[in-house]
Amino acid sequence: MQSICAVEGVTAAGIKEGKFGLALIRASGTAAAVCTRNIVQAAPIQLMQRQLASGVLDGIVVNSGCANAYTGERGVADAAAMAAIAAEALGTDPSRIGVASTGVIGRYLDLDRIRGQCARIAGSLAADEAAETAAARAIMTTDLTEKHALVRREDFSIGGIVKGSGMIAPNMGTMLGFLYTDAEISAPELRAALATACRRSFNRVVVDGDTSTNDIVFCTATGRRGRPDPAAFARALEECCIVLARQIAADGEGATKLIEMRVTGAASEEDAETIARTIVESPLVKTAVYGMDPNWGRIVAAAGRAGVLFNPAILTLAIGEGSDAVLLVDRGAIVAALDRAKAAMSGKKVVFTLDLGSGGASATAWGCDLTEKYVEINGKYTT
């Protein structure tokens, strides 16, 4: 699939050798990024926070296999060296290169490997499907699938690739995102739109931007197709991020089902988000979904510990979508429909809607079930 390479002005290349991958993406334009809020920040994040103030990039280099996190001053120098390697390949200044890393924490980058990989792929930068696939695969770690999204409007396109194998709870795993648009948009507008889009997408999925040491989402606007309506651009960017966020949740480590948790009738969007996130991060909810066990009490209990005030006596909870929705609780009254509820959990996507009955705000969060496979994957990662 083509997504970033469908955006005018973007070319990509990638290589994966065992667990060590390198992706190179060339695109010149206005750039913004949203970084992790973890106070233990990986070296590339530290470098980017200094560098992105300029708001311009000519390219991005990403490695997988080594997070270059908790590597001190040497790590920051290594990240800068990685930027310099990519800058040389792209014929630009290192200050115009975005850098991201994912992998094991507490190990130094192998700059010789990165130099070698960069030299081997720089000549193959292209805008075709094979090039995009190579880049998307190069950034994968425990991901099982590449993740692409493309939102087309009449006057602009937005494409993105991400890596992120949904972890068991929010705030745990590294997600990297690389979004591109051919719209012309100012750096402050791009920053604001990206921050909102990330908050409503990646930050509401089981892997989120505010706590791994390495999380970063970049967006570069090449401006090739002129200036769109800023509000329409912001909506399209959010849509693109949500499509990618769902893919991350569905590819959660060991996951067999995507969980979509919609909270409605809240006093504020923030309340709705907090409750939705608390529910999708609940291991008891996640294991119940895995077992197709309509144990809705776990959803109510998770909502109750989210730290948001609401009246538990007037909740409405349903499972499923549209005309297939099965009511479990109706304005506080228990509806006995466990057989139908179990059937509604049999697909690859399980949707819950919890209405708090106390306002007009809503939010959706995405997660995945928790399986034996998750334990197996994470029990022996370093070795």
Added chain:
Amino acid sequence: MQSICAVEGVTAAGIKEGKFGLALIRASGTAAAVCTRNIVQAAPIQLMQRQLASGVLDGIVVNSGCANAYTGERGVADAAAMAAIAAEALGTDPSRIGVASTGVIGRYLDLDRIRGQCARIAGSLAADEAAETAAARAIMTTDLTEKHALVRREDFSIGGIVKGSGMIAPNMGTMLGFLYTDAEISAPELRAALATACRRSFNRVVVDGDTSTNDIVFCTATGRRGRPDPAAFARALEECCIVLARQIAADGEGATKLIEMRVTGAASEEDAETIARTIVESPLVKTAVYGMDPNWGRIVAAAGRAGVLFNPAILTLAIGEGSDAVLLVDRGAIVAALDRAKAAMSGKKVVFTLDLGSGGASATAWGCDLTEKYVEINGKYTT
């Protein structure tokens, strides 16, 4: 083992039929309790919050198999009826009976079963080991082991039984605790001592008192052996609770290892506690312990997302205890000792010590590893 029945003035009885158990404990005296802070409170919790203001109890009745949670007004009436059944058996007033429940949420109590079980065990109330064992087993759900603790001082004793099969993250599972002492202590002193003891023990284990719908810890003081030094009493109560909290963590659902996370060198006890809890609730840390994978980067990353400010560049992290401790990070410098670290993870108990290097406060939290068995247990609970 005798613990509550080693306290003067306490007799117990219990019965377990399939997954439905009932325990009856007789002890008259000053009483206090710490309840869940979940806003979805089970019916027995709602009843207890009204009733415990008097500060006096003659007995406690506990059922397992049905949580009597999210059962509305009928649930509260059922909890009161359960108190009345026990009060009749003990020849006292229902207002002097403590009630607790654990099990599936959203189901009504079977009062006929409770009445029948109470009638069958009331005559066997005793202070011997068999009676205590029956009571401790009656309150178990997915627990694999009974949990008892006894702290003896020259002038008083404190004994306790608990149920709680450690969940994957704090704030998730029901824990019930029943502590007894023959010390004479006022209700306000007892409340304060119990609140502090719970905060430093059960609230720092993977199952904690502030969020299941049903969590409650009672302490009843029979006063039979006179008035101790209040500070000595408070210390002994905390010790008793910590012994019980460790047992809950070690019996975590599917667990093979107890995790003890010590955070030292913090600016405040609260900071140390927040970091220690965040680490023991991390699924990535829990799976790494299961796999005996010394992936210490996950510990540092979890600390970094705890929401507490510290300087990551001066951390010291060790695994193991005393002379067997293996340094992994020494004031920010990575120490390569992964083979020895792996060996230090081979036992039933894995101890980590993280020194923040920025103050004199400390706190310990307890957790357990995350295994395939946890998923199996929780994937099919309701049925």
